[in-house]
Amino acid sequence: MARQRKPIPGVDPKSLIKDAAKLLPDQSRRFFLRGAASLGALATLTGCDIIDGPTAESALRVISNFNDWVQARIFNPNTLAPEYPESAITRPFPFNAYYSEDEAPEIDGDTYQLEIGGLVDNKKPWTLPELNKLPEVSQITRHVCVEGWSAIGSWQGVRLSDFLKMIGADTTAKYVWFQCAEGYSNTIDMPTALHPQTQLTLKFDHKTLPTAYGFPIKIRIPTKLGFKNPKYVTAMWVQNNDAGGYWENQGYNWFSGQ
């Protein structure tokens, strides 16, 4: 996947997209945990077949669900992600997705509307000029990728909790679900949606969000891993059922809090 310019040793920026492809599980693999050679010896040692694919995978998913529960309890709504000076911003900030930058969706800002749905009083869609009139908040925070690398960026936009209250969202609902232009999606927990640093982002480094960083809307959540920060957002639904997400459905931990 894309990475920061400050070279992480051993990473050829041009091969990033190939890396991304490599990280995807082989579609033909029904059970991605089967055949871990290193555990073969271990299984022999313990005399039990702990690497039986389906069993191991369902057990691991149960533990991952338990880890969601643990992380929701570790999450403190008042703990702020560290903020950094302008000089700390990673330039250029990496483009990062499961597709290459030239495949990123191009959205017409003039006709764009953010669709609102679910447990919300006012479901009127929002145009970009309307969103840009709302009070702006700003943050310089660290984006941490599930892969391990990190990059510091500068984001401006509307505090999501203010926006949710403004549109009359039921903030006692459990989830907020985001749909994106290219088919990506994310569901986040309501406490994270209401965190003071969770932002409906319209700008990067005080300039209109470029296509690479999610034009027209990114949801910036510094308390979550990067893949829980959707870009090219076209719809937001407040709801009580977990609609999952692009990566979560493939095995990344659902909560993925920081």
Next chain:
Amino acid sequence: MTLEATSPVVMPAEGPVIHPIWVRVTHWINALAILMMIASGWQVYDASPLFSFIYFPSQIALGEWLGGALLWHFAAMWLLVINGIVYVTLGIATGRFRRKFFPIRPREVVRDLAAALRGKLSHDDLSVYNAVQRLLYVGVILAAVVIVFSGLSIWKPVQFKYLTDFFGGYDFARYVHFFAMASIVGFLAVHVALALLVPKSLRAMITGR
């Protein structure tokens, strides 16, 4: 009075118990947990390598891809940590750590290391650790403490941001976590090789005697 002394351990004629049951059980659970953590950690590392010349082939890693490896890593961590807490608590409470690991005198470490390298270190009495063993066992326990806390600081750099700061910030903490892994792997290489060279030490960790 220690737990070991009060435990109703049956001691037939074969000799005294070198490793009480709690040491053996926690040892083997730890072996399983640490192997799962290392193998899945290698797969996670490959998603964003810290060094251009270090890459772990997936044949020796666990999880097949980043998502699978993370599931293993964040499952095995519970086994490692809970077992580790039991081990360290009993090690301190029973006085075993104090009796077996200390004192560590530099002069004796040098002497025993020299003897070991000449192949002349005695293993007649498995119940007494030589100075090199003491140093390595205490060292690997400390490395385990570092790897758990640096791992926690990478997992939760916002919620536990002061811990992350303690490890030099998010990016630096990844290196700390890596080198703690490397030192544990180094320990394992020596530990396993010596256990195979002195099979009765392996037997003692299984049967207790």
